[in-house]
Amino acid sequence: MVLSGCAIIVRGQPRGGPPPERQINLSNIRAGAMARRAAQGQPDTKDTPDEPWAFQAREFLRKKLIGKEVCFTVEIKTALGREYGMVYLGRDTTGENIADSLVNEGLATVRREGIRGNNPDQARLCELEDQAKASKKGLWSEGGGTHTIRDIKPINAIIEHVRDGSVVRALLLPDYYLVTVMLSGVKCPTFKREADGAESPEPFAAEAKFFTESRLLQRDVQIILESCPNQIILGTILHPNGNITELLLKEGFARCVDWSMAVYTQGAEKLRAAERSAKERKVRIWKDYVAPTANLDQKDRQFVAKVMQVVNADAMVVKLNSGELKTIHLSSIRPPRIEGENKDKDKRFRPLYDIPYMFEAREFLRKKLIGKKVNVTVDYIRAATGPGEGTPAFSERTCATVTIGGINIAEALVSKGLATIIRYRQDDDQRSSHYDELLAAEARAIKNGKGLHSKKEVPIHRVADISGETQKAKQFLPFLQRAGRSEAVVEYVFSGSRLKLYMPKETCLITFLLAGIECPRSSRNMPGGMQVAEPFSDEAMLFTKELVLQREVEVEVESMDKAGNFIGWLHIEGVNLSIALVENALSKVHFTAERSAYYKTLVSAEESCRQRKEKIWANYEEKPVEEVVHVTEEKERVANYRAVYVTEICDTLHFYTQDVETGGQLESLMETMRAEIASQPPVEGSYAPRRGDICIAKFADGEWYRAKVEKVESPAKVHVFYIDYGNREVVSSTRLAAMPPAFGTRILPAQATEHAFAFIQVPQDEDARADVVDCIVRDIQNSQCLMNVEYSGVTCPHVTIQFGDTKDDVGLGLVKEGLVMVDVRKEKHLQKIDITTFYGYLFHYDFRADDADEFGYRR
16 A cells, blocks of 8 residues: 555565555655545644645555565664665665655655765765756646645535435446445434345334435435445535435434544534434434433533532532532543452552552542532433442432533543543433544544553552551651641541641651641541531531642641641641631630640630630630639749669760669569570570560670560561660561560569750750760769659650769759750749759850850750
């Protein structure tokens, strides 16, 4: 086959069957492009005529090559598989060079932009082109070649016979060929031949035949030949009084057919409109027709709504003007899916992330639609179906065409290759009102290799769900805290103040609780039964959904709870969600908000709602203020120093001590335990450590000590904490063994107790802190001291500690040396302490007034 003046299709010799085809494009030359029809369903494209001398170049090759044996060489093969080379007439390269012949006849031009001076073939082509120009052959002749452009017109014909309303026999003029032509895009009722040879007409078959006969039989017409699939000629018959195809549809004698609609050149939308007109008038074959939306009022067929949530790649929840929420499915499209796999076997299967292109399709709809108003035209109502063999049950579905700004969302989704089109039976009328445009969009996506039709490797989304995973949440917490405001997408709203977020940078899912407020609790299943919803819980959840669901937000993570849920503040377009809930009387201020920067705003908003007695404050009654004189005893500092042995100093300035009183018990237990282990040594490698286990570990000195497993990275890397001394180590599991029951913590509790220095600020600068640690290690590690508990801390008691011999305060020595600064406490009983008794020396040399930050300290 010859495709154009520079492209042919060749086949090898048949060996046991038809040989494969191969397209060869002639390299270094270019011939004119042949005429092409506009792409179906693309209104912005038009028919393109022949370029000058394009048909003559094609004919030159056809006459010279068809049926002949050729030899070719491939010079270049592109990434898409297109091959460029040279073609020679005959069995070897000594035959006629086809590219040379085309250029010599002036039927092709040389691509000079890629010419290399040392290539003799390219140099010869340039010489031949110059000779053709001098001789004014072909493309180089005068007049520009407009006379060589084919004027493709409809063919004149006479209709000789009408078989049925949509199939005729025509005599083509002027050559008198007799052909059978089927009308493109439509089908009329036909005559079925029974076993005895008699014909039985379908309803309205005879009327449709008569309609066509009375207008076309033996008349002069014009026929546009459009396609020839399976030896059936498809075409459109034009009569001086109109297009018979459209007339048949309009009068109810025919129905549209999808398989031949694609080749119809006069506009498929005209055929659909004519068929729709017949359906509305219920004429002929449509006399019993019931529209898919016949039972809907006009206001329910077309309406404007606000998109609240994208449920899937083909469905969304919209909010009507009445406030009602309604689920809408996009007509005639199918979202990405995994074929032939039983997804239910894997309980961890997550369709949004595990089905290829499902996430991209959802994101396309979310970014384009969430929070926007769209026009909805209901096409049909898909009835509910029960579960079948291998198929799930589906509830009733409202299927519609959704547009925004004149753009059909389903068509845009399909054109990007993020959804496919559902194929219907010919008599199934439950389909999109823009079905042809959807088919054309899918054809474009297939041609361009978009999305689902791409041959590239499918995108993979590895999203970690750390909701409820306490250990994973602890690992993420420092990163989120340091990040300040982080970007997120609200994936789900559990209640007014509890949400699930997708963190795109961290590629994880987290459960997020709003800080600073106390929202009404929704109903939920509890171990003791169903928890009853508190008043206004549904209103609070709906408010949060409407404001943030599937929106891009910013979050500030402050902390996390014991269940692994993160706590913090959520902002959307400058609005703090916690404040918004309080302002709308859907939440109360929680006492934990006192230490936040938003506390005053929250209290002010709550007071305003309380005064108006709105929603949760409707039954609020202000309690009378009683003057009560509170008599409080101010707690005095108690100095109760006890002897301790300092065993470990940490980099954070925390330290571990043993009580001297119980030191003898620990020594006795260690001696007995080691004697028993020596008599019955554990089998190396028999112990499998797990996080939280109390075991025994062999230290670097070769002795066994009691320890706790804090983390297991691998059998070779186990993090342990020595519970009697406070030091940590990473060891191999071969150096661990099970704890003998006679020496566990029930017999003697862990002896190492963690403490921190009281009244002292820990330097933030690492070098400064390291100097302090070195000083303390020299002074008190592995020595006996006196210690007094001053006040409680978040993680451990804060204490003052004195040297055992001189009774000098260790902290005061650090202050005098300028290594640390005083932390002035705000507790009343601590403010009464004569600070000069402790660290008053600093107040005479307080350098914090001179920008302490530059020294690495924070006030």
